Structures are given as structure tokens and as C-alpha cells.
Amino acid sequence: MRRPLTVALALLVPGALLGWLAYEALGAPGSAGDGAAGAGASSSTGATVPGGGDAKPDTLAASPSRAAAPLEGKVVVIDPGHNPANVEHTSEINRKVDIGTNRKECDTTGTSTNAGYSEAKFTLDVAHRLRTLLQEQGATVKLTQDADRPFGPCVDERARIGNAAHADAVVSIHADGAGAGQRGFHVILPGAVHQGRADNRAVVAPSKELGKLIAGDFARSTGTSPSNYVGDGTGLVTREDLGGLNLSTVPKVFIECGNMRDTKDAALLTSGAWRQKAAQGMSEGIVSFLRG
Numbered sequence: 001m002r003r004p005l006t007v008a009l010a011l012l013v014p015g016a017l018l019g020w021l022a023y024e025a026l027g028a029p030g031s032a033g034d035g036a037a038g039a040g041a042s043s044s045t046g047a048t049v050p051g052g053g054d055a056k057p058d059t060l061a062a063s064p065s066r067a068a069a070p071l072e073g074k075v076v077v078i079d080p081g082h083n084p085a086n087v088e089h090t091s092e093i094n095r096k097v098d099i100g101t102n103r104k105e106c107d108t109t110g111t112s113t114n115a116g117y118s119e120a121k122f123t124l125d126v127a128h129r130l131r132t133l134l135q136e137q138g139a140t141v142k143l144t145q146d147a148d149r150p151f152g153p154c155v156d157e158r159a160r161i162g163n164a165a166h167a168d169a170v171v172s173i174h175a176d177g178a179g180a181g182q183r184g185f186h187v188i189l190p191g192a193v194h195q196g197r198a199d200n201r202a203v204v205a206p207s208k209e210l211g212k213l214i215a216g217d218f219a220r221s222t223g224t225s226p227s228n229y230v231g232d233g234t235g236l237v238t239r240e241d242l243g244g245l246n247l248s249t250v251p252k253v254f255i256e257c258g259n260m261r262d263t264k265d266a267a268l269l270t271s272g273a274w275r276q277k278a279a280q281g282m283s284e285g286i287v288s289f290l291r292g
Contacts, residue, residue: 029154048142069138074290076134077162079172081254085119089151097156099243100198106154111177113266122269123173126257129279130171131215131261137287139262159247169210169286170252171242175269176259183265184227185192185218187211188254190245198246206289207245211253213234214285220280222274224258251289255282 086093086109096103110119124147131141144153145159153161160168176182189211192201200207215235219226226235240243245252257278258265267276 001035007036016272018240021180024045028121039110056239058073059064065202070287070291071134071137074138074139074168075165076286076290077144077167077168077170077250078127078130079158079162080120080123080146081174082108082118082120082123083145083149083151083153084124084147084254085149086110086120086151088146090152093154096152097243098197099155099156099194099241100246101240102245104241106156106183107152109258111175113260113270114263115266116271117260117266117270119175119177119260120258122260122275125272126173126275126279127283129276130173130282133279133283137283139290141193149248155243156243156247159252162252163247163249167250167252168290169215170248170250171282171286172252172254173209173282174254174256178258178259180228180242180262182253182259183262184228184235185215185224185258186223186231186235186237186256187215187218188242188245188256189236191238191240193240193246194253200246200248202253203248206251207248207253210251210285212291213216213288214282217284217288218257218278218281219256222268222277224268227256 022250043118049150057103086107090109093105094108095106097106110123112118127143127146131143142165144158178187189208190200190204192204193199194201215226218224219235226233227237231237242254245254258269260266260269
């Protein structure tokens with residue numbers, strides 16, 4: 001009896017060894033190999049494997065930053081109201097330019113808080129914050145000025161910059177200089193103008209949509225209310241006397257973020273944390289508009 005059993009074991013052991021070697025060479029199910037078995041056992045999206053195991057994400061999957069670029073291919077022009085150096089070039093900025101409906105000063109120095117924080121510094125700071133947020137969403141962003149020129153640009157040139165860029169959206173950032181006790185933000189929409197060099201009729205409707213979205217998101221992000229002195233509580237005002245809107249052939253709005261002459265509003269406008277919220281609100285409105 002012992003001799004046949006010994007022979008049987010001698011035959012079985014080499015066979016089992018050969019089977020194990022073939023198993024390893026072909027790749028065990030769920031292994032990290034490049035074979036079909038390994039690929040079928042893991043998910044490129046990191047989904048849960050049937051049976052309760054967690055699959056490893058595929059190393060070739062797109063990174064979150066590249067996958068989340070909803071504004072790729074979109075162009076946004078940010079217009080920081082008033083060059084900080086305008087105060088040194090009053091004769092140049094007082095020159096009249098054609099805005100379609102009439103002639104108006106090239107630009108102004110802007111306003112300031114009672115403590116001397118200028119609108120020009122405020123708008124440039126918010127513009128930089130907004131640019132960063134939009135670039136993170138994949139947008140191409142251009143500024144009409146970045147304190148990189150002696151003065152201006154004039155209001156007509158500001159419009160031309162947005163037009164020449166074929167911008168999908170333009171936002172001109174400002175802060176108001178109304179009386180004390182007058183508080184809140186408002187977004188200025190273009191009224192239809194077809195006069196002289198101006199014809200913005202094709203962009204009035206999309207500009208209104210852009211303005212409404214920015215107003216809603218700005219209010220939510222900053223926690224501030226629409227203006228209590230213009231707009232009848234809507235935060236929206238339509239004007240036909242602003243060259244930057246009259247001469248624009250792309251969707252464009254202005255936003256007055258608050259009143260620099262009111263102490264409560266001024267406390268917000270001079271806060272870096274609040275300015276970040278302001279930029280966030282504008283960014284969300286722009287993204288919503290451009291994504292349709």
C-alpha cells in the first residue's frame with residue numbers, strides 16, 4: 001500500500017507547483033498588475049468594489065483641478081474703477097470724450113472713505129481677488145488697468161478693451177460716495193442706447209441677466225442688503241449716461257459695492273475678509289451667467 005501512495009504524491013506535488021506558477025504569471029484577480037484581471041477589479045473613478053472592498057483610484061484619472069474648469073475658453077474683463085494715479089493727472093482725466101449720448105469726462109478720481117481709503121485702491125484689490133477666483137475656474141481674465149499706466153483709461157477706452165477682447169462678460173467694480181446713512185450695494189445695468197457711436201441694443205438683455213445673477217450672489221456672499229437709496233430695494237439700476245455701458249458691444253454691468261461715505265459700509269469696504277466675500281459673490285454670479 002505504501003509504494004502506490006508514494007508514487008501518487010510524487011506525481012501530485014510537481015503538478016500543484018506548476019499550477020501555482022502559472023497562476024502568479026497570469027496575475028491573480030484584484031492584483032496591481034497591468035493585465036485585464038487587475039483592470040477589471042478596480043475602478044478608475046475610485047468607486048466601491050462589489051463585495052465591500054475599496055478600489056484604488058486609477059493613477060491616469062484626471063486631477064480634480066483639471067476636471068473642474070467650467071470657464072475654460074471664456075474671457076472675462078474686469079474693470080477696476082478709477083486708476084489710483086488719476087489724482088495726479090486731473091487735467092488729462094477732465095478731458096471730454098464721446099459716450100454716444102453726449103460728451104463726458106475721460107474719468108474721475110473716484111471717492112474715498114472719511115479716513116482716506118480710496119475707491120481706486122478698493123476696486124483694484126477686489127479686482128485682483130476676483131481675477132484669481134475666475135482663473136481658478138479656467139477663465140481667461142483681463143484687467144482694463146492694473147495701476148500700470150499714468151491715468152485712466154478713459155471711459156470710452158474701457159469699453160473698447162472689453163469689445164476688443166470679445167469678452168463673454170465685463171464687470172466694472174466701484175464703490176459709491178453717497179451721503180451718510182445711505183447704505184448697500186447696487187448693480188448698474190445698461191439701458192438701450194442707439195445714438196452717435198453707441199449701439200448696445202444687442203447686449204442689453206444678456207447684461208441684465210448678468211447683473212441679476214451678480215446681485216443675488218453678491219448679497220448672499222457678503223450678507224449685505226441692496227441699496228436703500230436707489231433701485232427700490234432690488235439692487236438693480238438701469239442707466240443710459242455711462243460711456244462704459246453705452247459703448248459696450250459685449251455683456252457688461254457696473255457694481256457699486258457699498259457707500260464709502262457711510263461709516264458702517266466703510267467698515268465693510270476696508271475689511272480684507274469682506275472684500276474677499278465681495279469677490280466671491282461676483283465670481284459666483286459670473287460663473288452662473290457663463291455656464292448658462
